[in-house]
Amino acid sequence: MHSLGISVYPDKSDIKEVYDYMETAAKLGFTRIFTCFLSIPDDKRESYLKEFKGFMDKAHELGFVVAADTNPEVFKLIGATPNNLKPFADLGLDIIRLDGNFGTQGDIAVTRNPYGIKIEFNASMDAGVDLLIKNGGNKDQIIMCHNFFPERYTGLDFDLFQQFNKQWKALNLHTAAFVSSHNDPTIGPWEVFCGLPTVEIMRPLPIEVQARYLLATGDVDDIIVGNYPASTKELEALSKINFQALELRVDEVTEITDNEKYIMYEFAPHWDRYDHSSFMLRSSFPRLQFKNQATVQDSGFGDKKEAKEDKSIPHHDCGKKVFTRGDILVVNDNLAHYRGELEVVLTEIPNDGERNLIGKVKDEDLGLLDFIKPGQHFKFIK
Structure with a gap:
């Protein structure tokens, strides 16, 4: 307590x-x-x-x-x-x-x-x-x-x-x-x-x-x-x-879409997958709604989260060739099977066009990423 x-x-x-x-x-x-x-x-x-x-x-x-x-x-x-x-x-x-x-x-x-x-x-x-x-x-x-x-x-x-x-x-x-x-x-x-x-x-x-x-x-x-x-x-x-959840302050990019805002804020709390990657935190549950045009998905916690009717996440270019620590990404239409997955970069990865940059963790909060362990809840504060 x-x-x-x-x-x-x-x-x-x-x-x-x-x-x-x-x-x-x-x-x-x-x-x-x-x-x-x-x-x-x-x-x-x-x-x-x-x-x-x-x-x-x-x-x-x-x-x-x-x-x-x-x-x-x-x-x-x-x-x-x-x-x-x-x-x-x-x-x-x-x-x-x-x-x-x-x-x-x-x-x-x-x-x-x-x-x-x-x-x-x-x-x-x-x-x-x-x-x-x-x-x-x-x-x-x-x-x-x-x-x-x-x-x-x-x-x-x-x-x-x-x-x-x-x-x-x-x-x-x-x-x-x-x-x-x-x-x-x-x-x-x-x-x-x-x-x-x-x-x-x-x-x-x-x-x-x-x-x-x-x-x-x-x-x-x-x-x-x-x-x-x-x-x-x-x-x-x-x-x-x-x-109850570790919170990270973020700056949004100007190109962020309504669907991407929905994924970042309304899907909270996020949690990193138990099969953790050293390159990124992966919040995979959002992709169940954006993978295809299927009906509403149940989170398993007794609530149903409605996605926007338009489940497309078009690619938008952020001008970066490499994503860096603290970049917040959402998988876009170019990788439809994983579309909607939210990812937070831990180690530099190339921008291959399959992910949209939607925000950046504030510099003062970057150290908090070290404390997010597999399964731990985290949220974003605009």
């Missing part, structure tokens, strides 16, 4: 603005909040934590689950210990994210608290969570969340990010990662000028594209905006993410 989240820093922001932001996010389906106790000056922590209960009441009223970054010093400040999380429970906190540890027995103790508080460990490093579980940690109250990185070029390597997530998923642990808003200005726990993503190569991408890359790996459950505040437009874009 996927969730969307925001980060808020009430100690650094006008509380009414924070509440307005939370209300906007809640209306758009966001259900997680991340905040940080670590950045609050020592001389202000005690008074802030007394006020924090009001923030928690508002968050719960709006349906949010709240996680706060803590460390052993925060525990001392509020009178908590690994064996006594009542002070956190009194605040209403749902998740304690541990920045630091209490040793093996202490970490086991926090995961076995009687309040149902989830303990969130750092997913961006090998935190020894597997050994913790083997030694008696309560797996039911352990979850994972990655770091975010304020400094440009310091974010997590994407391959390492995936490697860590496979490790957590092998333990059947819930995972979360951060994407970054491009709103200006934004803040984080400290001064932030370059955003707060988990993965460095995601830093410059539109926020919803960042999220689609993280989700495409198949090993990330929750997506949280690291910096505050994201724009309403960004929150809306995240709220529209399709968790």
